[in-house]
Amino acid sequence: MITNTELEYKGDLYPTKIVSFEKNVDSFYFHTDNNVVLKVTVLRDSLIRFRFTTKGYFSNDFSYAIDTTQLHGYNALEFSDEVDYYQITTSKVKCKIQKADLRLSIYDLSDAVLLEDELGFHWEESYEFGGNIVKMSKASKDGESFYGLGDKATQMNLKGKRIENFATDQYAFQKDQEPLYKVVPFYIGLQNKQSYGIFFDNTFRTFFDFCQERRNVTSFWSEGGEMNYYFIYGPKMEDVVTTYTDLTGKPELPPLWALGYHQCKWSYFPESNVKEITAKFRELKIPCDAIYLDIDYMEGFRCFTWNKEYFPDPKRMVKELSDDGFKTVVIIDPGIKIDKEYSVYQEGLKNDYFCKRADGPYMKGKVWPGECNFPDYTNPEVREWWAGLFKELIAEVGVKGVWNDMNEPAVMEVPNKTFPLDVRHDYDGNPCSHRKAHNIYGMQMARATYHGVKKYTYPKRPFIITRSAYAGTQRYSSSWTGDNVATWEHLWIANIQVQRLSISGMGFTGSDIGGFAEQPSGELYARWIQLAVFHPFCRTHSSGDHGDQEPWAFDTEVIDITRKFVNLRYQLLPYLYTMFWQYIEEGVPMLKPLVYYDQDDTQTHYRNDEFIFGNQILVCPILEPNSVGRRMYLPKGEWYNYWTNRLVCGGKEMWIDTKYDEIPVFVKAGAVIPKYPVQQYVEELDFDELTLDLYYKEGIEKSVVYEDAQDGYDYKKGRFSFLTFQVTGKEKEVIIQLHKEGKFETNYSDYKINLIGLPFRIKSIQLNNEHEDFNCDEINTNGFLIVPKEFHVLHLMGA
Numbered sequence: 001m002i003t004n005t006e007l008e009y010k011g012d013l014y015p016t017k018i019v020s021f022e023k024n025v026d027s028f029y030f031h032t033d034n035n036v037v038l039k040v041t042v043l044r045d046s047l048i049r050f051r052f053t054t055k056g057y058f059s060n061d062f063s064y065a066i067d068t069t070q071l072h073g074y075n076a077l078e079f080s081d082e083v084d085y086y087q088i089t090t091s092k093v094k095c096k097i098q099k100a101d102l103r104l105s106i107y108d109l110s111d112a113v114l115l116e117d118e119l120g121f122h123w124e125e126s127y128e129f130g131g132n133i134v135k136m137s138k139a140s141k142d143g144e145s146f147y148g149l150g151d152k153a154t155q156m157n158l159k160g161k162r163i164e165n166f167a168t169d170q171y172a173f174q175k176d177q178e179p180l181y182k183v184v185p186f187y188i189g190l191q192n193k194q195s196y197g198i199f200f201d202n203t204f205r206t207f208f209d210f211c212q213e214r215r216n217v218t219s220f221w222s223e224g225g226e227m228n229y230y231f232i233y234g235p236k237m238e239d240v241v242t243t244y245t246d247l248t249g250k251p252e253l254p255p256l257w258a259l260g261y262h263q264c265k266w267s268y269f270p271e272s273n274v275k276e277i278t279a280k281f282r283e284l285k286i287p288c289d290a291i292y293l294d295i296d297y298m299e300g301f302r303c304f305t306w307n308k309e310y311f312p313d314p315k316r317m318v319k320e321l322s323d324d325g326f327k328t329v330v331i332i333d334p335g336i337k338i339d340k341e342y343s344v345y346q347e348g349l350k351n352d353y354f355c356k357r358a359d360g361p362y363m364k365g366k367v368w369p370g371e372c373n374f375p376d377y378t379n380p381e382v383r384e385w386w387a388g389l390f391k392e393l394i395a396e397v398g399v400k401g402v403w404n405d406m407n408e409p410a411v412m413e414v415p416n417k418t419f420p421l422d423v424r425h426d427y428d429g430n431p432c433s434h435r436k437a438h439n440i441y442g443m444q445m446a447r448a449t450y451h452g453v454k455k456y457t458y459p460k461r462p463f464i465i466t467r468s469a470y471a472g473t474q475r476y477s478s479s480w481t482g483d484n485v486a487t488w489e490h491l492w493i494a495n496i497q498v499q500r501l502s503i504s505g506m507g508f509t510g511s512d513i514g515g516f517a518e519q520p521s522g523e524l525y526a527r528w529i530q531l532a533v534f535h536p537f538c539r540t541h542s543s544g545d546h547g548d549q550e551p552w553a554f555d556t557e558v559i560d561i562t563r564k565f566v567n568l569r570y571q572l573l574p575y576l577y578t579m580f581w582q583y584i585e586e587g588v589p590m591l592k593p594l595v596y597y598d599q600d601d602t603q604t605h606y607r608n609d610e611f612i613f614g615n616q617i618l619v620c621p622i623l624e625p626n627s628v629g630r631r632m633y634l635p636k637g638e639w640y641n642y643w644t645n646r647l648v649c650g651g652k653e654m655w656i657d658t659k660y661d662e663i664p665v666f667v668k669a670g671a672v673i674p675k676y677p678v679q680q681y682v683e684e685l686d687f688d689e690l691t692l693d694l695y696y697k698e699g700i701e702k703s704v705v706y707e708d709a710q711d712g713y714d715y716k717k718g719r720f721s722f723l724t725f726q727v728t729g730k731e732k733e734v735i736i737q738l739h740k741e742g743k744f745e746t747n748y749s750d751y752k753i754n755l756i757g758l759p760f761r762i763k764s765i766q767l768n769n770e771h772e773d774f775n776c777d778e779i780n781t782n783g784f785l786i787v788p789k790e791f792h793v794l795h796l797m798g799a
């Protein structure tokens with residue numbers, strides 16, 4: 001069994017016995033006879049870092065992934081020296097390190113094994129490049145499941161799969177194709193009702209094998225760098241994901257318009273075409289907040305220029321679009337055209353900002369503009385320069401968002417589709433080759449773009465979208481899943497990719513609705529938009545090669561379905577915004593795969609399609625043509641069918657009937673779902689009421705609503721509110737308690753409460769414990785009541 005990526009290879013080297021150890025505050029160092037050092041750092045009771053070197057000393061510790069503003073600390077830390085092993089114990093886990101061979105194992109406090117080394121750390125000398133090929137193998141039990149790893153286009157549960165991480169422009173990728181655009185070397189293991197996470201923070205090309213090569217072994221390895229990983233204890237998947245997201249960082253709130261519907265194509269030009277598109281949205285009354293300009297808006301694909309023939313007066317156009325409620329988002333690629341008349345090229349050259357080959361010449365590669373040089377975004381000075389380039393585009397022209405593409409980085413006409421691996425990078429003062437910097441190149445471009453757009457958009461919030469990403473990119477940017485295809489299989493893939501990215505810390509993500517390559521049928525487009533309105537980022541995009549992909553490119557039935565579902569998204573904006581708040585505050589993923597929702601129910605472990613949107617809405621797409629319904633698994637608990645308001649009991653697989661203009665959507669019993677009126681774009685309307693859909697249940701359920709100015713930074717100064725609705729349902733009464741934190745004043749004055757599934761007729765109503773003269777007959781007939789927004793307790797009583 002010998003291949004270049006093999007985990008067990010006869011040239012492999014292993015740590016020998018431990019000869020000494022030291023402790024330094026939260027870190028323990030174990031030295032072996034053959035110069036291996038293991039450094040164990042306890043960051044939190046359930047977050048431990050393991051770092052290995054084979055040189056006897058560690059190189060500079062630097063990571064682009066880790067959010068350096070995160071807080072650390074633990075409640076307990078004990079160390080003991082036993083006969084055969086050392087033991088480190090926190091208030092959550094125990095870690096044993098074998099004296100004979102440095103293998104380690106981690107247990108919960110009741111001694112149940114969480115994770116155990118198989119061969120453990122081993123390595124192979126890399127005589128070609130220097131350093132090591134570093135390897136790790138862990139024992140895996142039957143019944144163990146694996147999740148995470150970013151954008152992988154394969155089944156949710158990664159058991160039986162081998163994964164490769166090397167950011168790649170993978171046009172029209174297929175199911176199971178590897179590698180893809182993004183690199184998130186983080187997975188979640190679930191075994192015996194306990195979840196744990198592993199984040200292998202190594203930016204070289206990495207591999208993960210989940211019991212594919214050997215049935216009871218999980219392994220990960222890298223072509224270079226350090227064996228450097230974080231262990232995160234659950235026991236709930238939620239704990240793993242929120243801790244990982246804390247470690248690698250969270251974004252700031254996007255402007256609310258960024259959560260609206262976006263329209264894109266390669267490319268809308270000239271200006272008259274852009275205006276036709278935006279006018280048609282308003283005419284057909286399909287809400288839309290953003291219009292995108294792809295590469296043809298530029299002069300010969302030169303970034304930061306405009307083709308003046310197509311767009312004679314960009315500032316005026318952007319203003320006119322904005323007056324009609326459209327934000328303009330433009331694409332910016334990393335390739336800078338080699339053209340001595342072009343100012344961006346001149347500046348880059350003058351300041352020596354472009355990436356160089358090992359022997360000195362600038363890295364040259366062909367992309368859209370022809371031959372290009374590429375900024376070294378791993379140099380802080382270059383990022384600063386790049387950020388400054390956005391001044392005119394944002395501050396003068398009024399563009400509101402920037403779209404970073406081709407940043408894997410993609411290069412045309414070369415077999416490896418990217419830079420040669422000898423290209424040099426600054427890596428923030430840790431000079432290295434492209435082998436190490438490749439996977440973070442796109443992230444650093446997005447970071448530089450973010451800082452520029454943010455600076456010039458201030459006091460409003462910036463919006464950035466990137467194609468390539470490494471773990472932690474969520475701090476700077478949203479993302480999309482790249483060049484998918486207009487096929488039913490790709491609809492299945494998109495659903496999984498967005499869920500997977502969501503539990504991999506990168507929540508603000510969506511797919512090209514309808515498919516980028518090829519042409520969707522009307523039915524496929526309809527089924528795609530029905531799913532995608534439940535994705536945090538919601539944009540139709542297509543290559544434009546095979547015809548149009550605006551809603552009106554299809555028949556009126558599809559137009560109506562599109563309008564119906566985009567309307568629903570706009571109604572659900574306060575709900576979506578609230579889940580975004582929970583994501584940025586607590587690291588809670590906006591989409592929750594079923595296994596995340598209920599890991600104790602083994603029925604969820606291999607589900608792909610159903611997911612929870614936010615906390616209380618269950619969505620399941622229709623993934624086949626001519627469907628009149630589908631089989632799906634409804635998780636345990638009581639659910640209301642959103643379309644019929646019928647109550648269904650979960651915990652089983654069942655057939656759900658749907659129509660062409662529906663997909664299965666269920667609301668958790670007891671939930672209070674906030675809704676806005678349909679608007680054609682965010683902030684179009686001023687309204688008097690916030691609608692609350694209240695789904696009766698016998699028992700108690702809490703729901704939350706976050707509110708702020710929807711743009712700007714006042715929320716950081718405390719100008720937001722957080723509403724908690726606690727609903728207590730009894731046989732003949734419902735009590736709604738409202739707790740409000742924060743001091744944001746909304747424009748609306750009332751709640752319109754829709755009463756769904758109420759099992760009794762209302763006879764009397766108390767507001768703040770005082771009897772109120774409501775017309776109960778009218779309320780019973782209409783199914784709703786209107787109350788002032790400042791109430792504390794609302795008490796509905798039946799006879």
Ligand code: MIG
Nearest residue numbers: 265266294295405467482483
């Ligand atoms: O080589 O800018 O994924 O969204 O429309 C193709 C043109 C370059 C790839 C992106 C796609 C974009 C297209 N780009």
